[in-house]
Amino acid sequence: MMPRSTIEPIGFASLCHGIVAFSTLRDLHVDGGDSYARFNVCDYTGDAPAHIMACRSELCVALGIASGHLVMPRQTHSARVAIIDSDFMALNDDARSERLQGIDALVTPLPGVAVGVNTADCVPLLLRDVAAGIIAVAHAGWKGTVARIATRTVEAMQQLGAEPSRIEAAIGPSICPQCFEVGDEVVEQFAAAHFPVDAIVHRSAVTGKAHIDLWEANATALTEAGVPRELITLTHRCTRCNPERYFSARRLGIASGRTFTAIMRR
Numbered sequence: 001m002m003p004r005s006t007i008e009p010i011g012f013a014s015l016c017h018g019i020v021a022f023s024t025l026r027d028l029h030v031d032g033g034d035s036y037a038r039f040n041v042c043d044y045t046g047d048a049p050a051h052i053m054a055c056r057s058e059l060c061v062a063l064g065i066a067s068g069h070l071v072m073p074r075q076t077h078s079a080r081v082a083i084i085d086s087d088f089m090a091l092n093d094d095a096r097s098e099r100l101q102g103i104d105a106l107v108t109p110l111p112g113v114a115v116g117v118n119t120a121d122c123v124p125l126l127l128r129d130v131a132a133g134i135i136a137v138a139h140a141g142w143k144g145t146v147a148r149i150a151t152r153t154v155e156a157m158q159q160l161g162a163e164p165s166r167i168e169a170a171i172g173p174s175i176c177p178q179c180f181e182v183g184d185e186v187v188e189q190f191a192a193a194h195f196p197v198d199a200i201v202h203r204s205a206v207t208g209k210a211h212i213d214l215w216e217a218n219a220t221a222l223t224e225a226g227v228p229r230e231l232i233t234l235t236h237r238c239t240r241c242n243p244e245r246y247f248s249a250r251r252l253g254i255a256s257g258r259t260f261t262a263i264m265r266r
C-alpha cells in the first residue's frame with residue numbers, strides 16, 4: 001500500500017463514503033529531489049516514463065483498480081469535455097489517447113473508474129451528483145476558467161442525468177489569489193467574458209499589479225450554471241505557498257511534475 005501521506009482527501013459539502021476524491025502530494029523527503037519528485041503521474045511534462053509508470057502503478061494499487069481504470073486527459077487549456085462511458089472503456093490504448101487529446105474535463109457515470117487532471121497552480125475542479133451517480137473533474141487554468149470549462153462540465157453532467165441543483169463541487173489545490181499576479185491583459189479577458197471583475201480581481205497595494213482569484217472565478221461560473229453556492233467547497237490550499245506538498249509551475253517552471261486530482265465512485 002501507498003503511504004497515507006502520498007494522497008490527501010478532498011472534502012465536499014456533505015459526506016459520501018461511496019466516492020473518493022483526492023489530490024496526490026509531492027511527498028518530498030528531507031533530501032529533496034528533482035522537479036518531478038517524488039510523486040508524478042503526468043506523462044507530457046518531461047518526466048521519465050519509468051518514474052511515471054511506477055507512480056501510476058502505486059496509485060492504482062492504493063485505489064484498488066486496474067491501470068486501465070485510471071483515466072486522465074491530455075490537457076491543452078481548452079474547454080472541451082469527454083464522457084468516459086463503457087464505449088470508451090472498450091477502446092484500445094491508442095484509441096483512448098486519441099479521444100483524450102485536447103480534453104480538459106472528464107465526466108463519468110461508471111463506478112471503479114478514477115478520472116483526474118494534472119495541475120501545477122491551475123485549478124482542479126471536482127464535481128459530483130451523488131443521487132445520479134455522475135462524477136466529473138476539470139482543469140481550469142485562467143484560460144479554461146475564462147472559457148467557462150466549469151459550465152461546460154456541468155452541462156455534460158446534465159446530459160447524463162445530473163441535476164445542477166444537486167451538484168456538489170470542490171475546488172482543489174491551486175494557486176491562491178495572493179500568489180496569482182497577472183498582467184492587465186488577463187484581467188481584460190475576464191472582463192470581456194463577463195466575470196465580476198470587482199469580486200475576483202484585487203490590486204496589490206505594494207506593486208499595483210492585478211491578482212486574480214481563480215477559486216472565486218470558478219465558483220462564480222459554477223453558480224451561474226446552477227450549482228448552489230452552499231454546495232461549493234473551496235479547499236484554500238495554495239500550490240505555490242506549499243512547495244513541499246504540491247507542484248507549482250510558478251516555482252519550478254513548466255518542466256516539472258503535476259499534482260493529480262481525481263474522483264472515483266466505489
Ligand SMILES: [Zn+2]
Nearest residue numbers: 176179238241
Ligand atoms: Zn499562494
